[in-house]
Amino acid sequence: MEYYLGITQTIGVHTLLGLSAYVLLLTGQLSLAQVGFFAIGSYVSGILTVIFGWHILPALLVGALVAGFFAFLVGFPALRVKGLMLVVATIAFSEIVRLVFFNVNWRVEVNGLEVGPDSTQGFREIRYFAANGWEQAHVVLLIWLIVILVMVLLWWLDKVRAGAVLRAVGEDELAAQSSGVNLTMVKVAAMTGGGVIAGIAGGLFAHSTTYVDHHTFSILLATFAVSYPILGGLKNVLGTLMAVIFIQGFIIEGLRFMGDYRNILFGLLIIVAMNFRPQGLVDGNFTSDLRKLLRMNQKRGGIDA
Amino acid sequence: MDFLQTSIDGLLFGSAYALLALGFSLIFGIMKRINLAYGSSLLFGGALAVWLEPIIGWGAVGVFLVTVLGAAFAGIYVERLCFSPHLGKTGVMASMIASFAIWMQLDEISSQLLPHRTHSFAGIDIEAVSFSGIILRGDQILHFWVAVVAIGALYWTLYRTRFGLLLRASADDPDTAYLLGGKVARLGMATFGLAGVLGGIAAFLILSSDGQITPHFGLWSTFKGLIAMMLGGVGSLPGAIVGGLLLGFAEAHVTFYLGAEFRDILTFGLLLLILVLRPGGLLGEAIYRTGRLAAERI
Numbered sequence: 106m107e108y109y110l111g112i113t114q115t116i117g118v119h120t121l122l123g124l125s126a127y128v129l130l131l132t133g134q135l136s137l138a139q140v141g142f143f144a145i146g147s148y149v150s151g152i153l154t155v156i157f158g159w160h161i162l163p164a165l166l167v168g169a170l171v172a173g174f175f176a177f178l179v180g181f182p183a184l185r186v187k188g189l190m191l192v193v194a195t196i197a198f199s200e201i202v203r204l205v206f207f208n209v210n211w212r213v214e215v216n217g218l219e220v221g222p223d224s225t226q227g228f229r230e231i232r233y234f235a236a237n238g239w240e241q242a243h244v245v246l247l248i249w250l251i252v253i254l255v256m257v258l259l260w261w262l263d264k265v266r267a268g269a270v271l272r273a274v275g276e277d278e279l280a281a282q283s284s285g286v287n288l289t290m291v292k293v294a295a296m297t298g299g300g301v302i303a304g305i306a307g308g309l310f311a312h313s314t315t316y317v318d319h320h321t322f323s324i325l326l327a328t329f330a331v332s333y334p335i336l337g338g339l340k341n342v343l344g345t346l347m348a349v350i351f352i353q354g355f356i357i358e359g360l361r362f363m364g365d366y367r368n369i370l371f372g373l374l375i376i377v378a379m380n381f382r383p384q385g386l387v388d389g390n391f392t393s394d395l396r397k398l399l400r401m402n403q404k405r406g407g408i409d410a
Numbered sequence: 411m412d413f414l415q416t417s418i419d420g421l422l423f424g425s426a427y428a429l430l431a432l433g434f435s436l437i438f439g440i441m442k443r444i445n446l447a448y449g450s451s452l453l454f455g456g457a458l459a460v461w462l463e464p465i466i467g468w469g470a471v472g473v474f475l476v477t478v479l480g481a482a483f484a485g486i487y488v489e490r491l492c493f494s495p496h497l498g499k500t501g502v503m504a505s506m507i508a509s510f511a512i513w514m515q516l517d518e519i520s521s522q523l524l525p526h527r528t529h530s531f532a533g534i535d536i537e538a539v540s541f542s543g544i545i546l547r548g549d550q551i552l553h554f555w556v557a558v559v560a561i562g563a564l565y566w567t568l569y570r571t572r573f574g575l576l577l578r579a580s581a582d583d584p585d586t587a588y589l590l591g592g593k594v595a596r597l598g599m600a601t602f603g604l605a606g607v608l609g610g611i612a613a614f615l616i617l618s619s620d621g622q623i624t625p626h627f628g629l630w631s632t633f634k635g636l637i638a639m640m641l642g643g644v645g646s647l648p649g650a651i652v653g654g655l656l657l658g659f660a661e662a663h664v665t666f667y668l669g670a671e672f673r674d675i676l677t678f679g680l681l682l683l684i685l686v687l688r689p690g691g692l693l694g695e696a697i698y699r700t701g702r703l704a705a706e707r708i
Contacts, residue, residue: 135503182686188502189444193640194685197678200633204675324629328446328510335507365522372515376491379508383496 110241114313116353117248121306122326123333123345124255125299130334131268132295133275135188138179138195140327141202142172142300146307147317148206148222154233154312155220156213161233161247161312169304176300180293199327207319227318231311248309255302256342263341271295275339303330336378338385347386351378415544416666417659422550424658425557426619429612430635431642431650432564433605439645440581440601443502446509447488449632450516451606452613455481456623457520459614460529470618473532477617478610485606488512489598513628521625528624531617553615560611561651567604568647577601581645609635637681643693652693 122139129136150168153159159167179198186194210224222228234244262268273281274291282288311317333352337344356374360367378386430452437445459476466472492508495501521527536548568574579587580594588594613631617623634657642653657677664676684691 130503135506182682186685186689189438190640190644190685190689192444192506193636194682196633196636197682197685200678201675201682204678208671332507332510335503365518368514368518372511372513372518375511376508379504379511380495383501383504 107241110245112354112358113245114241114248116349117245117252118306118310118313119329119333119353120252120346120349121255121302121309122330123337123349124259124342125302125306126330127334127339127342127345128259128271128299128302129295130331130339131271131275132292133278134183134292134295135192135331136183136195136296136299137192137324137327137331138176138183138198139299139303139330140322140324141179141195141199142176142303143307143310143326143330144199144202144206144317144322145175146172146304147311147321148209148228148307149304150308151228151231151311151317152211152221155231156211156215158215161237164233165305165308168308169301172304172307173297173301176303177293177297179300180296181289183296184289184292196324196327199322199324203319203322206322225319227316227321228311229316231315231317233312235315244313248313251305251309255305256346259342332375334385336375336385338382338387338391340385340387340391344385344387351386411543412666416662418544418546419550420659420662421655422546422554422658423662424638424655425554426612426615426654427634427638427657428651428654429557429560429608429615430631431638431654432561432647433609433612434635434639435642435645435647435650436601436605436608438639439647440577441493441598442645443493443505444509444636445488445493445602445605446506446632447492447513447516448485448605448609448635449630450513450520450628451484451488452477452481452609452631453520453623453625453628454484454516455479455606455610456531456613456617456627457523457625460531460623461523463532470532470534473618474614477614478607481610481613482603482606484516485602485609486599488516489602493602494598513632517625517628520628524623524625528622531621531623533618533621547619549619553619556611556615560608564604564608565647573600637677640681640691641684643691646691646693649691649693653691656692 122143125139125142126136129139146165146168148168149171150161150164153164153167154161179195183191183194206222206228208224209222211221212219212223213221218230220230233239262271270281270286270291273284273286274288278288281291310321329352333348334345336351337346337348352371356371357367360370363370434445434448437443437448455477458480459473462476463473466476468475488509492512493505496505496508534549534552536552538548539546539551566574568578576587576592576594577597577600579590579592580597584594584597609631613627616631617627638653638657639650640653641656642651643649660680661673661677664673668676
């Protein structure tokens with residue numbers, strides 16, 4: 106049971122990470138900085154609960170806000186570069202954040218134990234949940250409540266003007282600009298929003314695994330983060346969720362019995378998925394099929410009644 | 411004196427970075443794509459060479475040949491799976507994610523070929539040369555000359571052969587090149603093969619000077635090549651060479667004056683600064699602003 110709860114936690118955290126990249130991809134920005142914001146979120150909220158003894162919720166919130174603030178700062182210079190240059194610039198940002206945390210050493214004695222980030226040893230003993238009597242099921246519940254909240258928020262965003270503006274910038278910047286969209290504002294807002302979501306994901310990750318170090322925040326994780334929405338499709342938030350379940354649930358956990366050969370197969374499965382559905386797993390057809398299916402059921406219900 | 415010594419060391423090491431960057435630059439210039447699996451294909455070449463060394467047994471020559479051929483083969487494999495199916499404008503992201511998947515795959519295959527993680531790599535022993543107080547490591551001088559010859563051969567291929575003309579024409583405008591009778595269909599494969607050869611030479615130089623190979627080499631060389639290319643200029647060949655030398659120079663000085671823990675922070679900081687101040691790199695801005703890149707928002 107604990108094993109499945111563990112997978113559910115991982116899927117939740119990775120879904121948040123994927124959604125943070127999704128927001129940016131809507132505006133056509135491919136960013137590998139999400140793992141930098143993730144790292145900021147996890148260190149800040151970890152320090153708040155471990156060293157200052159805060160409650161988890163305000164700590165998560167502050168972690169998310171700090172990550173969002175850094176995303177806001179990164180947003181402005183990142184406007185100058187586009188496409189693949191942006192990819193490289195954001196890789197540089199993530200690596201700088203990782204290397205800075207690699208050197209952070211802030212050991213404090215709390216209740217007779219020395220805790221806090223210990224540079225190369227990483228940040229251990231983020232034991233808020235265990236210390237306050239949370240069971241794993243509660244942690245899963247908290248993570249998924251936040252995931253659902255974020256997904257509903259993004260779903261709603263797609264239904265109102267803001268979503269249309271984001272997608273317009275993603276489709277054609279020039280056209281969007283000539284229709285009076287403020288590019289700077291939209292792009293920086295998307296970057297900030299993505300940063301906040303990644304920050305929450307980082308805080309949740311640090312507390313649910315109790316341990317982070319610089320290996321956690323490698324560029325591999327950032328690449329996973331952008332892979333989810335691209336593999337899942339940008340049509341709506343469900344694509345990201347499906348891609349996370351496909352990669353984390355099926356390929357990584359489901360194929361664990363294959364041992365070391367799993368990664369070899371991982372590559373091929375992604376290639377196959379990308380070749381057959383270049384627009385993502387959940388593309389326009391999938392959504393309309395789903396809608397038709399739902400409508401059919403409703404009709405049947407009507408006749409029976 | 412220290413300054414001069416450090417500068418020379420840095421520039422000599424930078425020649426290997428320049429080769430890595432040239433491989434990236436070729437792919438970027440012709441395909442307008444970033445190949446995340448580039449370093450992994452070089453790692454695959456090196457790992458294959460280590461694995462085959464006892465079977466072939468030609469010493470350093472065999473290791474060199476297998477590294478280069480293995481890297482070129484892996485490069486073509488990457489092109490077939492990740493890049494040729496996604497040529498259109500919408501394929502930028504799809505091909506990047508696909509190359510990410512192949513990166514994981516090649517890394518795993520290489521780890522299987524290197525069961526002990528760290529393996530010794532055939533080195534070349536050449537005596538160090540010293541004159542008027544400056545010491546030059548023999549193998550680094552060899553690096554430098556190998557890099558010069560490889561770059562010369564690349565320039566000759568690009569500017570003196572019909573194949574090079576076709577490559578350059580296709581980099582400018584693949585549609586027009588096709589309409590004028592150029593066989594552009596297999597050009598992607600040739601580009602990736604050529605980039606793999608350049609990268610394989612660089613990988614051999616770096617690995618033999620370290621004397622060992624670990625599975626970390628893949629990501630490391632992707633980063634170094636990418637940074638060197640970006641510093642110098644996107645898709646510009648002189649830019650790649652300048653970027654490689656600059657990266658070697660900067661790393662040597664930061665390591666010498668500030669210590670190794672600052673090296674990577676400062677190289678990434680430098681990269682971020684240059685990208686923000688001059689998008690497209692030091693020598694590549696014109697390409698970025700006026701060429702197809704600007705039109706297609708890549």
